[in-house]
Amino acid sequence: MSEIVGSKSETLSHGHDVHKHRDVQGAKLGMWLFLFTELLLFAGLFLVYATYRYFHPVQFHNAGLETHTLFGTINTMVLLTSSLTMVLSIGAMQRGKKWLAVTFLAGTILLGLIFLGIKYFEWTSEIREGLYPGSPALLNMSDGEILFWGLYYTMTGLHAVHVIVGMIILTFMLVFILTGTINQNDYIKLETAGLYWHLIDIIWIFLFPLFYLIN
Amino acid sequence: MLLPGPQNEAKAVDDVMRFIVGTDLILFALVIGAMLLFVFKYNKKRHPKAVSIHGNVPLEIIWTVIPVLLVLYMFYIGWKGYIQTRIVPKNAMTVKVTARQWNWQFQYENGKQADTLYLPQGQPIKFLMTSLDVIHGFFLPDFREKQDVLPDRVTYLVLYPENLGNFELTCSKYCGLHHALMYTRVIVEPPDKFLAWVNSGVKDTLALPDSSQVKTERAGL
């Protein structure tokens, strides 16, 4: 085959020598694509929310008054702060400050834990009020309110699952930093894990007004 | 292949059907004909040296634009044919349809209930349909009409039974074990015979709304 000339990849310029070098761009592209799938996963739920809100505006309003705005606001701030410590951890790694990076990363995980803790108190207080799927108190309410609470538990629940998964991933990253797998020259794993953590944050940014504020 | 269409909307649908099937057949013949011709004519034995043609922009444009126009026309007649069947004439007689696993129930304006659908000839009917459990499908093959029947919602369907006869009514949306047996008859009768039936054994009597203006109304569409 005359048209295809063999050649050593090293002799070629511009980025095509990915076979020899690690492909940071590729890893990030892959991660972003994955983030889109997560985004669209939640988009389905947001679509359901939008539809039912449109069908039952008044009931959604009333049910929205029952959620704990204070818990929601604090939790928003907790997650935003965890995003900050996440980027700071990456920044420290870029500068080669291993222990600073570890501290910030541990802080991120801790903040995730605090978020879940607050969520726990919030849910238990609501469950004590008798507001949980299939509860007698709820079944006496209007359709719109049943839907609101169903969506509330499903969406914040799925979000909480993502927080847990994110924390597990970050714990692995912590170990990788300690063992030196992640270091100043190679921190793409930390970066992609960070992207995932931020996505969780972004989803919460939208959940927060929809369940706690618009009422 | 097509059913003998006794009803008006069936005719509208059949016109659309005929047009699309006709166009389909022509397109199909063209594509397959060209393919067979080329395979025959430019066979390795007959045509040992191939010619590499990279493309032809005018040709690409032609076979993009013509199909676009064709499908737009198909869309247009399809939509026009359909929307006619959704207009409810003022003097339509209402029949309430209740679907449940796995049978149909019909209720007339005077309260008469039945599980076979009796209809007066020449009288526009409006069905108001709902389901007691899962989704069912109200399907009248001879009338080319179909509408899903949903729980907790009311959907409607309009019918002009113009010919006498005995037609089938089936459930088209899968609804569980006896979906296939959720089946009954539509019996179109002369108006007087129908009135005698519908007014037997009930308190209120039902008179048919005046259907003389139906024809003109439809003509004006």
Added chain:
Amino acid sequence: MADVAIPPNEAFANSYLKNHGKRKGILAWILSTDHKRIGILYMVSLFTFFTVGVILGVLMRLEMLVPGPAGKLFTAQEYNALFTLHGVIMIFLFVIPGIPATLGNFFLPIQIGAKDVAFPRLNLLSWYLYVTGSIIIIVSLFHNGLPDTGWTFYIPYSIRTGTDVTMAVFGVFILGFSSILTGLNFITTIHRLRAPGMGWFKMPLFVWALYATAWVQVIATPVLAITLLLIMVERIFSVGIFDPAKGGDPVLYQHLFWIYSHPAVYIMILPPMGVVSEIITTFSRRTVFGYKAIAISSLAIAFIGYLVWGHHMFVAGMSTTAQFVFSFLTFLVAVPSGIKVFNWVATMYKGSIDLKPPFLFVMAFIFLFCIGGLTGLLLGSVATDAQLHATYFVVGHFHYIIFGGGVFIFFGALHYWLPKMFGRMYSIKAANWALAIMFVGFNMLYFPMLVMGAEGMPRRYFAYLPKFETWQHISMVGSWVLVIGLIIMFANLLHGIFKGKVVGSNPWGGTTLEWTIASPPPPPENFEEIPVIVHEPYYHPEAIEVK
């Protein structure tokens, strides 16, 4: 076409089939991250499930021996489970992973001159997810009764039925992630790992098709995942999201389901379309007609295909506006498919056509795909869809297009690439006979369905009116003819894989990169040196060039 100077013996000794690094036996396969081995793993598992699916299909036809509900082979409950499993297996276990996971995995990196996909370990993980999901689905059969909802899992029936829908749905959920991972792997691979000189418009058309498919996989599948998750949540916690008894809207469920499942039909057909472009050019011995038109129309199909899901719900209780919009968009999606068909036929013009089995499969494909696609137009028009929806006409439409279009090309692709993958050739004569029998059987099986559907035979019926008896019987006999053809075909292919005549690296005179390396390809890097691309694909030096 000069074969590359690798003597077959050496190629065999040094092939990915033989060389497997440190591990021995089965572990060398199921722990391999070599894209070629993963492709083969997928292929074996896919065809295992396909066999289950076809057997269910033939059993359904046998049910139609007698019309009424009495004297049946299966009870209504069993029949309902049959078509559910048949649909789930065929769609989620077979055609959706289909060509991308098997031949795509095997040939995508080779066709773009790469050593592997971008994330080889993720690739292996996808296979494990695929197997896990499939096993869960199969297990759900033996647990709490067979699921009986149809492959569409329509609510409220799917949350009312007592059968084990939860588990089946969970299996499909996992399969979804397998599909997503394959998709994102391919997109990254195509963006990052093309050989030097391979610009976007120098990629083979198969790669274009896989690229468009991968986007659909990544963008659409998550919506299915959440929909299925909601069914599970609904069944376990009964939160009421789609349950009309609690204010939920079953039509909204259908939206979510079809937001994925319509684009999914293009996941099924785009890769076969890519293969068709490869095969036609190879056997016409000339370059492809309208390269850019074909490449761009793949993207157009993926794009417009995302806008038309509502055509499955014309009579479901949607608003009139939505019916209008979706019908309109549905008609537009037919145009890029048409452009492809026209360009393929034009590629045969003035070629020097070699009627080998892969090309014959393509001819069968064009025939069957056109019937499938053109019947789709009748369904896209609201007036006629109100008549044809949920009848055998729809069943005929999609078997023509999925089975006659997609799966026939899957078979054609096997005939095309098998010599490359295994270095051996099957019997050409047997392949031609198998195709002829299958073609006849296929039309006998499915054409009567179109007719019955137009006459009002609803789908998912275990019993039917006596007036359909003749057509049902023709269709049933057709399924047997098809079985005979399929058995001959598979026997021939299997014989070819193990016992066939040894072939060189380029038995067909193909021009894409996979034909420049040994058959079977060497492990794990494919190329000794990364090639540099200077020509557009499908450059046939022996043909007369016309500008």
Added chain:
Amino acid sequence: MESQETNVQTYSHDHAAESKHAEPIGYGTYILVWLALIALTALTAVVSGVNLAAFTVVVALVIALTKASLVVNIFMHIKFEDFIFKIFLSIAGFTLIVIFTLTFADVYFRR
């Protein structure tokens, strides 16, 4: 796992190939962005108490979008990435728009 030398996932230790991260973004920038995010959260919580009738939803969503775009652009570095990342992001965004508009073509017009 087995020999990974050929895979992209095996990273050699020479960093010169990628110059993307030559200049890390200052800690200060991140902290400023964080302050803005916290401020916006406080704002949206306060505004929700005010009755803006139909605009409540709009205001809340606009603030949420602003916050999200800060996170995406700065924390997630989209602002500093190659053009292709922006194209990808717009494909995802476009998909969201399509899903919502076409579903609402049904929901909104239903009687």
